[in-house]
Every structure is written in structure tokens, then in C-alpha cells.
Amino acid sequence: MSQHLLLPLAILAISPIPGAFQDSALSPTQEEPEHLDCGRPEPSARIMGGSDSQPGTWPWQVSLHQGGGHICGGSLIAPSWVLSAAHCFVTNGTLEPAAEWSVVLGVHSQDGPLDGAHVRAVAAILVPDNYSGVERGADVALLRLASPARLGPAVRPVCLPRASHRFVHGTACWATGWGDVQEADPLPLPWVLQEVELRVLGEAACQCLYSRPGPFNLTFQLLPGMLCAGYPEGRRDTCQGDSGGPLVCKEGGRWFQAGITSFGFGCGRRNRPGVFTAVAPYEAWIREQVLGSEPGPAFPTQSPELQSGLPEPTDENCTIALPECGKAPRPGAWPWEAQVMVPGSRPCYGALVSESWILAPASCFPGRISSDLPPRDLDNWRVMLPSRPRAERVARLVPHENASWDDASNLALLQLRAPVNLSVAPRPVCLPHPEHYFLPGSRCRLARWGHTEPVPGAGSLLEAELLGVWWCHCLYGRQGESVPPPGEPPLALCPAYQEEEEAGRCWNYSHWSLLCREEGTWFLAGIRDLPSDCLRPRAFYPLQTHGPWISHVTRGAYLEDQLAWDWGPEGEETETQTCPPHTEHGACGLRPEPALTGGLWPWLAEVHVAGERVCTGILVAPGWVLAATHCILRLGSTTVPYIEVYLGRAGASPLPQSHQVTSAPPLLCQTEEGSWVLVGMAIRGSRELFAAIGPEETWISQTVGEAHFLPPSGFPHWLPEGGDLCPPDMARASGSPRAALFLLLLTLLIQG
Numbered sequence: 001m002s003q004h005l006l007l008p009l010a011i012l013a014i015s016p017i018p019g020a021f022q023d024s025a026l027s028p029t030q031e032e033p034e035h036l037d038c039g040r041p042e043p044s045a046r047i048m049g050g051s052d053s054q055p056g057t058w059p060w061q062v063s064l065h066q067g068g069g070h071i072c073g074g075s076l077i078a079p080s081w082v083l084s085a086a087h088c089f090v091t092n093g094t095l096e097p098a099a100e101w102s103v104v105l106g107v108h109s110q111d112g113p114l115d116g117a118h119v120r121a122v123a124a125i126l127v128p129d130n131y132s133g134v135e136r137g138a139d140v141a142l143l144r145l146a147s148p149a150r151l152g153p154a155v156r157p158v159c160l161p162r163a164s165h166r167f168v169h170g171t172a173c174w175a176t177g178w179g180d181v182q183e184a185d186p187l188p189l190p191w192v193l194q195e196v197e198l199r200v201l202g203e204a205a206c207q208c209l210y211s212r213p214g215p216f217n218l219t220f221q222l223l224p225g226m227l228c229a230g231y232p233e234g235r236r237d238t239c240q241g242d243s244g245g246p247l248v249c250k251e252g253g254r255w256f257q258a259g260i261t262s263f264g265f266g267c268g269r270r271n272r273p274g275v276f277t278a279v280a281p282y283e284a285w286i287r288e289q290v291l292g293s294e295p296g297p298a299f300p301t302q303s304p305e306l307q308s309g310l311p312e313p314t315d316e317n318c319t320i321a322l323p324e325c326g327k328a329p330r331p332g333a334w335p336w337e338a339q340v341m342v343p344g345s346r347p348c349y350g351a352l353v354s355e356s357w358i359l360a361p362a363s364c365f366p367g368r369i370s371s372d373l374p375p376r377d378l379d380n381w382r383v384m385l386p387s388r389p390r391a392e393r394v395a396r397l398v399p400h401e402n403a404s405w406d407d408a409s410n411l412a413l414l415q416l417r418a419p420v421n422l423s424v425a426p427r428p429v430c431l432p433h434p435e436h437y438f439l440p441g442s443r444c445r446l447a448r449w450g451h452t453e454p455v456p457g458a459g460s461l462l463e464a465e466l467l468g469v470w471w472c473h474c475l476y477g478r479q480g481e482s483v484p485p486p487g488e489p490p491l492a493l494c495p496a497y498q499e500e501e502e503a504g505r506c507w508n509y510s511h512w513s514l515l516c517r518e519e520g521t522w523f524l525a526g527i528r529d530l531p532s533d534c535l536r537p538r539a540f541y542p543l544q545t546h547g548p549w550i551s552h553v554t555r556g557a558y559l560e561d562q563l564a565w566d567w568g569p570e571g572e573e574t575e576t577q578t579c580p581p582h583t584e585h586g587a588c589g590l591r592p593e594p595a596l597t598g599g600l601w602p603w604l605a606e607v608h609v610a611g612e613r614v615c616t617g618i619l620v621a622p623g624w625v626l627a628a629t630h631c632i633l634r635l636g637s638t639t640v641p642y643i644e645v646y647l648g649r650a651g652a653s654p655l656p657q658s659h660q661v662t663s664a665p666p667l668l669c670q671t672e673e674g675s676w677v678l679v680g681m682a683i684r685g686s687r688e689l690f691a692a693i694g695p696e697e698t699w700i701s702q703t704v705g706e707a708h709f710l711p712p713s714g715f716p717h718w719l720p721e722g723g724d725l726c727p728p729d730m731a732r733a734s735g736s737p738r739a740a741l742f743l744l745l746l747t748l749l750i751q752g
């Protein structure tokens with residue numbers, strides 16, 4: 001996983017129509033001047049965040065084909081030589097045969113046959129002896145063409161820098177290629193060469209960015225011979241399929257190739273500028289390889305003023321970019337909250353995800369998502385955004401293709417007619433990448449989503465803490481199912497609310513989205529558009545699986561890397577885990593509520609906490625009641641609340657209106673001799689999963705001398721292994737501090 005996002009940018013991006021290019025190696029070659037002119041496009045005429053180039057702007061750009069498809073970019077440096085990246089040609093330590101490759105020159109759009117484009121076979125591929133992988137540097141290759149390229153307005157060589165050439169920090173340069181336009185988002189037809197302006201970043205500035213943990217908590221040590229270009233804030237970058245292509249900078253009317261597209265950590269991510277192979281340090285190597293070839297590449301001297309220009313600041317400011325999305329003045333005042341007003345229906349709440357796009361549930365627009373036609377009344381739709389004096393108009397509605405049958409894909413994107421200026425408000429919410437791992441214990445809030453009802457007690461801040469992936473998955477998943485490890489999208493996200501649901505406070509037909517905070521930045525983590533009785537939603541569909549669709553449609557939604565990596569001791573194991581079998585409801589003498597009566601279960605106790613909620617307790621000795629910690633101590637709180645315990649009346653009298661028993665009854669089993677044994681306590685959020693008491697025997701008996709334990713032989717014979725009833729981590733260690741967190745023993749003070 002650690003190398004997950006270190007991506008050589010050479011994955012097949014497009015596969016042109018077979019036969020689109022005819023090998024024109026036999027066409028006449030024009031006379032070449034002895035001193036090659038370089039770096040001057042004829043005046044006339046992967047890239048992320050870039051745009052279509054004009055034909056003839058980048059006449060040295062070539063496309064390297066293997067098996068009939070574009071694999072990498074390259075640059076023409078002399079009639080018979082192309083410069084590219086080693087990693088395009090080395091697989092598993094072995095250099096691929098030159099015969100498999102061809103070079104397409106003078107091509108602009110790769111869709112269909114083209115006038116002016118011509119193809120050359122590759123006679124030899126040369127790679128430095130010590131190349132051993134992109135991240136170890138020397139990612140450079142030279143291709144000798146079987147016959148010289150036909151130079152013309154669309155085919156011209158670029159200038160190469162000498163070893164002494166300096167590209168100063170901040171220089172505006174251009175990268176070009178036919179690579180992906182975003183992560184996992186290939187260049188669309190007609191495959192027009194893309195260009196993007198990138199700024200050269202000084203070594204120190206770039207290392208400063210890469211020293212900060214990025215995707216997967218990775219940092220990276222840049223090596224000599226590498227060059228960074230891009231922006232700390234990301235968004236414009238090279239991407240898969242751009243590898244080997246040139247980064248060129250204009251000096252004195254000529255274009256010099258400063259870098260070769262090599263690799264990146266994702267594409268266009270914040271604080272992860274593209275890494276290029278610096279060309280200047282390879283002057284000697286290139287000259288050596290092309291020796292005797294006439295005409296060879298041109299290495300014009302840099303003008304002295306430029307070379308001796310500003311000295312590279314040594315104490316460069318180490319300025320990392322901070323997220324531009326997901327900042328709210330306070331919980332509840334969400335600057336991305338959008339209300340979509342469709343004539344004839346209630347407002348639909350959604351979230352601003354970029355300058356121009358709103359994400360909302362597709363179910364807000366019934367009848368408009370099934371047809372391919374845009375809604376006829378789109379002209380009358382309006383969007384209200386915070387701090388905007390007037391409503392915005394809507395240009396387009398793009399429902400998720402699976403919205404009509406998949407609740408987890410109940411999403412639509414609305415494009416505004418005019419982009420809004422982003423500032424403190426409106427400001428977009430951050431969206432997670434697919435590999436985002438919201439840490440257990442993340443602080444979350446609910447936000448309005450879709451056609452939500454007015455909320456009773458709207459002052460409530462609805463604070464929630466995220467349960468672990470294992471916990472959530474096993475509460476809602478199937479027995480024995482394996483749980484997705486961190487880094488794979490979870491099937492659900494479960495919040496545990498600070499205030500448990502209370503009778504009289506119904507959340508019927510309220511739809512919510514789940515916002516979770518990392519380092520002060522809010523992510524839209526989950527969506528839920530299903531009413532769930534009188535309860536607040538217990539499980540949300542994770543939004544992260546939709547990241548690729550959202551960025552494909554919007555081309556600029558604020559997908560943000562994970563910001564919190566401190567997997568503390570509460571963090572989960574990274575290996576795949578399976579869920580334990582659920583215990584049948586009602587097994588072992590457990591009676592479904594509300595059949596609990598004091599007479600029948602004399603050991604049951606009502607534990608009233610802070611005068612507001614009631615937990616189930618169980619009398620284990622004259623002075624001791626056992627209860628689940630999660631019910632007694634609120635999340636994040638370490639102070640013990642005021643507690644009252646009522647014995648001999650559990651279930652006998654109706655609870656006060658505002659009270660509800662918030663923890664499930666314990667699991668009791670009867671032995672053959674007829675004694676009832678406490679076997680398990682319901683785990684947080686569940687009525688079917690129980691933490692086994694067995695492993696806590698030592699802790700309980702040390703604390704409560706008088707507690708009665710049955711000898712192992714006296715245990716109910718059918719009882720499965722302890723681990724079957726409980727999460728593996730709780731079954732593992734007897735009396736471990738971790739397991740002890742889940743049980744609380746209350747000493748009773750005699751009252752009255």
C-alpha cells in the first residue's frame with residue numbers, strides 16, 4: 001500500500017483506431033541544415049487542469065506507440081533522436097525490444113487518420129546503466145529512429161539545456177501530452193494534445209512539500225537530477241500517459257526542454273507537484289549516446305544574464321498549501337449549503353463542490369432523472385448559496401447513472417450557469433478520494449440533505465463520533481463477511497451520536513449527509529436519503545466511492561487528501577477481519593423488549609445517567625452493577641456523570657416521557673441446572689452483537705470479590721467459543737485495558 005500512489009505516468013491512456021497511422025518511413029526526407037535550429041515553433045498556428053493546444057504549437061511533441069496504442073510521450077531533439085523516460089521501456093528490470101515501439105510525429109489529435117503526421121520505427125532504445133526505478137532517478141531514455149523524421153511546420157526539434165543551464169524557481173514552463181485529464185479519467189475524444197502551464201519549483205520548496213505526509217501518509221525524498229514543476233495548491237499537473245513528454249521553458253525566443261515527465265503522487269493533488277527528470281544534468285550522457293549522429297541535438301548556450309540571474313534563495317520559504325475547501329466558521333454554518341429550488345416542490349438541500357457544481361440527491365428531481373432529456377423547466381430552477389445576494393441559475397442536471405435503482409448512488413450534479421467566486425462563503429466542501437480512511441473516533445456532524453423536514457429542536461448540533469469500520473460493517477453486514485481494510489472504500493459509515501435519540505424527538509423523513517472533520521477541514525463523508533423510523537440515521541453510504549464520477553463530471557471538484565493519520569491505539573488493524581456470527585435475537589432467554597419485568601429478571605437494573613437516559617445494568621454482587629461503558633460515559637467525555645440505579649423495577653413501570661433505554665439488554669443463558677448466567681453485554685449500537693463476559697472474568701473477580709462465576713464445566717454446553725460472540729479484538733486478551741473499556745462496574749451507595 002505504501003507505494004499505492006507513486007505513479008509512473010505511463011499507463012495506457014488511449015488506443016487510437018487501428019490503421020490510423022501509416023508508416024511513412026519511405027517518404028522523402030528534406031535537406032537538414034548542418035546547425036539544427038531548435039525550439040522555435042512556426043508562428044501560425046496528461047495534462048490535468050490544462051486545455052487543448054493549437055496545432056503546431058509544440059512541434060517536438062511525439063507520441064510513442066506500442067501494440068497500436070499511445071503509451072508515452074517524447075520529444076524530438078534531432079531528426080533521428082527522441083528523448084523520453086526510461087520507465088516507459090523498462091518492465092520488471094528488463095528493457096523492452098525497440099521493435100515493439102514506434103514514434104508518431106507531427107500529430108495533434110490522435111483520433112483518426114491525420115494529414116501531416118508520420119510514423120518512424122525505433123532502431124534502438126538507450127537507458128542509463130544505473131536506472132532502477134522512477135523513484136530512484138535517472139528516468140531518461142533516448143530513442144534512435146530507424147530513419148530521420150521529416151521536419152516541417154508540425155515537426156521540429158526542441159532545444160536542450162547545457163549542464164550549466166539554470167531554470168530559476170518560479171519560471172513559467174509548459175508540459176504537454178495526451179495523458180489522463182485527471183486521476184483515472186482518460187483524455188476524451190478527439191484526443192487533442194493537452195498543454196498546461198507549470199511553474200518550476202526550487203529544490204527546497206519542493207522538498208518542503210514532499211516532506212509533509214501526503215496520500216497514504218507518504219513523504220518523499222527528492223534526488224539530484226529530479227525537478228519539480230506545478231503548484232503547491234495542485235489542480236494543474238501531468239498525469240498517467242504523459243510520461244516521457246517534455247516540460248519546456250521559453251528563453252530568448254527559444255523553447256528549452258527543462259524536464260521529462262516522470263512521476264507523481266496521484267495527479268494534481270495539493271502539495272504534490274509533478275516530478276520531472278531534469279534534462280540539464282544529462283547533457284554529457286545525451287552527447288555520448290548521440291555521438292557521430294549528424295545533425296545531433298542542439299544545446300544553445302543560455303544567455304549570461306539569465307544564467308547569473310537571481311540566486312536560488314537558500315532559505316526558501318517552506319510554504320505548504322492548505323485546503324481551500326471544507327472550512328466553516330462553526331459547525332452548522334456551512335458555507336457550502338445549497339438550496340435547490342425547483343418550481344412546484346420543496347427546497348432540496350445539497351452541497352457546493354466546486355465553483356460551478358452542486359451535489360444533491362437525485363431523488364429531489366423525480367421524473368427528471370429517468371429521461372435523457374434535460375428538464376424542460378431548468379430555466380426556472382434556482383440555487384441559493386450562503387452570502388450570495390441573488391439566486392444562481394442552473395445550466396445542467398447530471399444524474400448519477402445508477403441513481404434510479406441504487407440508494408448508495410442517489411446523487412445528481414447541477415451545474416450553475418456562471419461560476420461563483422469562492423471565498424469565506426460560499427466555499428465548497430471537501431470530497432474524499434476513494435482510498436480515504438475516516439479514522440474511528442472522527443468528529444462528525446449531520447447536515448441537511450435533500451427534501452429534509454424541518455427539524456424539531458433544530459438547535460441541536462447533532463455531534464457524532466465515527467465508529468470503526470469493523471464495528472459499522474459488522475453491525476450492518478452479514479455474518480462471516482470480511483471487512484474492507486483501511487484504504488478500501490467501506491460499505492457504510494456509522495456515526496455514534498453524542499445525544500442518543502430521545503422519545504418525542506422524531507427525525508422522521510429527515511435526510512442527512514454526514515460531514516466529518518479532519519484537522520479543522522470538513523469532508524462530505526456520507527449520504528443518507530432514507531427515513532429510518534424515529535431514529536437518526538445509523539449508517540451512511542460513503543461518498544468516497546463516487547469521487548471519480550464527481551471529478552469526471554465537474555473537472556474541478558475539491559477532492560482532498562486525507563489530513564489525519566494518527567491511527568492511535570484506538571485505530572483498527574489493517575488486515576482484513578471477518579464479522580462474528582450474529583446471535584439470534586431472543587436466544588438464551590433474552591426477551592425482546594418490552595417484556596422485561598422486574599419480577600422475571602431480578603438482577604436487571606435501570607441505570608439512570610445524568611437524569612436524561614437509562615442504561616441497562618446487571619446486579620452481579622450485592623454492592624455492584626455491571627453496565628456497558630458506552631452507555632454511561634458519553635463519547636469524548638472523561639467525567640463521570642451523576643448516576644442513579646434502580647433495582648427491582650426494571651421494565652415494571654413505564655419510563656418518563658423523555659427517557660428511553662439506550663442500551664440493549666444483556667445476553668443471559670440458562671445452564672442445564674437452571675441457573676442464569678450473564679454471557680454477554682450488547683456492544684455499542686447493536687442489539688444482536690454481544691461482547692463476551694468470559695474474558696473479563698479476571699478483571700471482574702479482582703474488582704468484585706463476591707461475584708459468582710460458574711466453573712467452566714458448568715457453562716451452557718451449546719455456548720460457542722467466546723470469540724464468536726464478540727469482536728475479535730475484545731475476545732483476544734483477557735482483562736486487557738482495551739476490553740475493560742467496554743464494561744463498567746458501578747459500586748452502589750445505599751440510598752433510602
Ligand SMILES: *[C@@H]1O[C@H](CO)[C@@H](O)[C@H](O)[C@H]1NC(C)=O
Binds near residue numbers: 092
Ligand atoms: C519479474 O521478475 C521476477 C524476478 O526476476 C519474476 O519472478 C517475475 O515473474 C517477473 N514478473 C513479471 C510480471 O514478469
Ligand SMILES: *[C@@H]1O[C@H](CO)[C@@H](O)[C@H](O)[C@H]1NC(C)=O
Binds near residue numbers: 128131138
Ligand atoms: C547514475 O550514474 C551517474 C554517473 O555515475 C550519476 O551521476 C547518477 O547520480 C546515477 N544515478 C542514479 C539514479 O544512481
Ligand SMILES: *[C@@H]1O[C@H](CO)[C@@H](O)[C@H](O)[C@H]1NC(C)=O
Binds near residue numbers: 213219565566567
Ligand atoms: C505518518 O507519518 C508520520 C511522519 O512520517 C509518522 O510519524 C506517523 O507515525 C505516520 N502515521 C501512520 C499511521 O503511519
Ligand SMILES: *[C@@H]1O[C@H](CO)[C@@H](O)[C@H](O)[C@H]1NC(C)=O
Binds near residue numbers: 315316317
Ligand atoms: C516567507 O513568506 C512570508 C510571506 O510571503 C514573508 O513575510 C517572509 O518574510 C518569508 N520568509 C522567508 C524566510 O523568506
Ligand SMILES: *[C@@H]1O[C@H](CO)[C@@H](O)[C@H](O)[C@H]1NC(C)=O
Binds near residue numbers: 401402549
Ligand atoms: C453503475 O452500476 C454498475 C453496475 O453495478 C457499475 O459497474 C458502474 O460503475 C456504476 N456507475 C457508476 C458511475 O458508478
Ligand SMILES: *[C@@H]1O[C@H](CO)[C@@H](O)[C@H](O)[C@H]1NC(C)=O
Binds near residue numbers: 419420421
Ligand atoms: C469575482 O471576484 C473578482 C475580484 O475579487 C471580481 O473582479 C469579479 O467580478 C467577481 N466575479 C463575480 C462573478 O462575482
Ligand SMILES: *[C@@H]1O[C@H](CO)[C@@H](O)[C@H](O)[C@H]1NC(C)=O
Binds near residue numbers: 508533534
Ligand atoms: C414519526 O413516526 C412515528 C411512527 O411512525 C409517528 O408516531 C410520529 O407521529 C411521526 N412524527 C412526525 C413528526 O411525523
